[in-house]
Amino acid sequence: MNLILSAEGLSVGYDKKTVVSGIDIKAAKGQVICLLGANGAGKSTVLRTLSGLLAPVSGAVYIDGENVREIKRKDLARRLSLVLTEQPAPSLTTVYELAAMGRTPYTDFLGRLSDDDRIIIDEALAQTGSLPLKDRIFGELSDGEKQKVMISRALVQQPELIILDEPTSHLDIKHKIEIIRILQKLANEKEITCILSLHDIDLALKCCSAVMLVKDGKIAACGAPEDIAEKGIIDELYGIENASFFETTGAVELKGADKNDVFIAGGGGTATPLLRSLARLGCGISCGIIHENDVDFYSAKTICSAVASEKPFCTISQETVSEAQKLISEAKCVIDSGFPVGETNAACVQLIGYAAALGKPVMSLRGAEECKRLFGNTALRSFDKVSEAAAAAMLHAPQFNA
Amino acid sequence: MRKGFDMSKNKRALFLFLLGIGVLIIIFMLNIALGSVNISVSEILGCFFAPENVSRAHRSIIMNIRLPRTLAAIMGGACLSASGVLLQIFFSNPIVEPYILGISSGSTLFLAMVILGGYTFGFASIGAFGMFLGSFLGAMLVMLLVIFAAQKVRSVTTLLIIGLMFGYICSAGTSLLTVLADRDRIAGFTIWTMGSFSGFTWEQVGILYMVAIPFLFLSFIISKPLNTMLLGEKYAQSMGISIRSFRFLMVLISSVLTAIVTAFAGCVSFVGLAVPHIVRTIYKTSDNRVVIPAACIYGGVMAGLCDMAARLVLSPTELPLGAVTSIIGAPVVIYLLTRKKGGSL
Secondary structure (H helix, E strand, O other), rough: OOOEEEEEEEEEEOOEEEEEEEEEEHHHHHHHHHHHHHHHOOHHHHHHOOOOOOOOOEEEEEEEEOOOOOOOOOHHHOOEEEEOOOOOOOOEEEHHHHHHHHHHHOOOOOOOOHHHHHHHHHHHHOOOOHHHHHHHHHHHHOOOHHHHHHHHHHHHHHOEEEEEEEOOOOOOOOHHHHHHHHHHHHHHHHHOEEEEEOOOOHHHHHHHEEEEEOOEEEEEEEEEEEHHHOOOOHHHHHOOOOEEEEEOOOOEOOOOEEEEEEEEEOOOOHHHHHHHHHHHOOOOEEEEEOOOOOOHHHHHHHHHHEEEEEEEOOOHHHHHHHHHHHHHHHHOOOEOOOOOOOOOHHHHHHHHHHHHHOOOOOOOOOOOHHHHHHHHHOOOOOOOHHHHHHHHHHHOOOHHHO | OOOOOHHHHHHHHHHHHHHHHHHHHHHHHHHHHHOOOOOHHHHHHHHHOOOOHHHHHHHHHHHHHHHHHHHHHHHHHHHHHHHHHHHHHHOOOHHHHHHHOOOHHHHHHHHHHHHHHHHOOOOOOOOHHHHHHHHHHHHHHHHHHHHHHHHHHHHHHHHHHHHHHHHHHHHHHHHHHHHHOOOOOOOOOOHOOHHHHHHHHOHHHHHHHHHHHHHHHHHHHOOHHHHHHHOOHHHHOOOOOOOOHHHHHHHHHHHHHHHHHHHHHHOOOOHHHHHHHHHHHHHEEEEEEEHHHHHHHHHHHHHHHHHHHHHHHOOOOOHHHHHHHHHHHHHHHHHHHHHOOOOOO
16 A cells, blocks of 8 residues: 555644544545544644644654655645635735645746646646636635635645645535545546545545544544444534434434324335424424335434334334324324335325324325325325425424414 | 736736836936925936036035935835735735834834933944844834734734734833933934934935845745745645744844834834735735835835925925825725725735
8 A cells, every 4th residue: 555644643732732642544545534523623633733734742644654744844845735724815816826826836936937837737727627717816706616726726736645624614515516526536536645624424424435533532433434434423423412414324314302293104205304394393293104224214213203113125014003003193193295105015004094083183295186096085185295284284283272 | 818818917017117117216306306495307417427517505405415315215115115015914914014013113112212322321323223223123022022912813903903002102112211311312303203214314325225125135035935925824834835934034024124214214104004005906916026026116106205295295394204104004004994804915
């Protein structure tokens, strides 16, 4: 393995006060390594130390086997470049002039650009798709455009390694993805190693070749995202309590109220929008009968106070049905999410009839005709929109009936 | 149009440099020609090429009074403007300059101690170089205090207020010294503290030029690392700048440039602030390789103009130079502060 940066038993911090200790890192050519951790966990301190801007409290960082604090600044600038969170904007500097500053470690004392320098600058701007912006004033660009230009500027230094501190914060989802794509491309095509910190856990798990989890002044885990992302590790990393992160899908769900006002018959992803809509209104929800390999299961698990679930790929057992019936009898009303009906979940159709028989108000998101076909003459109200069904259900929830 | 962008920018810069030099020459001539006695241009030129054709009185006015004064004003303006550029980048704050940060006042205080203290201890007079050293010590001291304060505050406006307070403290010290000192011996000292290029001796002009030229040249030499500083210290460092020694260099150069002017001309306010901004605006660039030489030229123009105005507006009464430069410079500060971003470099 071709090591670019390495450190063993590194402790970082300010003025001898350790912020994070016991850092072991080995960054190979073309790797994208991501630091994850809560705000204030010390990610920036780690990155600043790795880049040689900050002296380690103990241990040392090696770049190409040399101690980063002992490499001459100018030599280091040809191997390592930075993209920082702050975007200082000299008001009259064009994109091209800004990117050209990256040639500083190569040019003469007046910073005159040779033809080769100009080619390198054009290429770097093209890499991030910023070439069309080159005559624009940097300060007038959008945040996303600015960030791409700053990456180009880093590339102009022709580094082996780029260290980026939260390159995607403040960006919209389109630009977040673009930035990550650019970094992946640089790593894969130009074999530039990227070490960065991110707040977008889902992006990090999907795009980086290695992740380091920073928690409580230590590296909680380090390795390939597939190996790290066990259930619950992210909740623990960030100390999330009233929500839950699903490593498989990369989605965050907020916990709902701990009561049972509405029962939702769901499956196949149809229940999730309803669950979110009702949870937002402060409604307590139960849900059933959901197979444990269903997308709805992931969201229901967090949002609902109770879920009647069945093992993956099994026909619904009588036991689960009675569990669901119990939830229905406790709830004030029932909503049919319009779930697809197949052999394994035929029992769910029966639940609607059961609810109606108990005299519970029943709402459905299916068309009237389909309702008639599936549920016969069961009394129910049919809705087109999730929000309308949710609003109707809220009328039956106790806090609105006072 | 796109393709020619770079080209037209260079052309614009070249044109503005030539224009600036042209205006500077005109101001230079006018400053010598105009005054209580008007002297013709042919007499001025005659002074250098055929001195025997010029009347003795006029020659004396030119050679002993107006020429050293004009030379001093032009170079003084250049020094203050270059110092302003450096300080603005050092503090990454568009609204600082030697006077606002209290550096000029610190200079004045130390100079007052040297001069007035010198009288008290029986020295008949202090040499021009001694005056420069005293003023340099004062400038450095206040500079270091302001840097220390700047590390505690990040706000543009707070730093400004701290600088003003340092300025007040130093001015108060100077006033105290003035009151305590022998009245007869400080004639003119008070006027001098308000800034004036009058009464420059050839010895002082000599020292001003000997110190200023190498340091102005130095400030031009460091214009490339100064450009990287526009992105902040961390970026500058990551592009290969040794930040510690570079910071020291910036402090040294700006202190020397401020001190050399203050030593002989007192506190000349706002030139160091207004000129860099005017230059950036008309040249449409933040590139210090252009801004620094341009600030020197237009700094000379502005100081020359202000000095001329100070002499001529209420002639024969001479206005304090500081009053004239403030009338021009202070509105620039207000404009920058009221703009949405608080101005930028």
